[in-house]
Amino acid sequence: MSAIARIASIFFLASAAQLASAGAVEERGNFYGDATYYNPGVGLGSCGQLHQDSELIVAVNWQQMANGANPNKNPKCGKYVNVWGPKGFVQVKITDTCPGCAYGALDLSPAAFSHIADQAQGRVKVWWNWA
8 A cells, every 4th residue: 555545544444433523423324224114193203203103203222313412403303304115215303212222223203113114023124314
């Protein structure tokens, strides 16, 4: 490897590390994980609003949601994610946090889950990204 290539790779790795530590990389790229569904109509979501099972909404795993002291003020609340599953695609609004979900996982409303899989499946693998 030439000296210029080594310097360029060191610069790239240092830049990537800085972006990652600042959280900038987190909202780019594709993620892979499990999707399940829940009933959002039973109470307030972590974003502080009531929602219905018929809405196209999602609870993002706690690691990627990264709530602060007041989750109602999370800047991810109200943003959208694109989700691809075995049955198709859906774009959903972030309204909640899934505390029991692993990194990369999403918990969808029943209406949203029905766009990507049959509810009888209960849990499916999905690809998703921030819209």
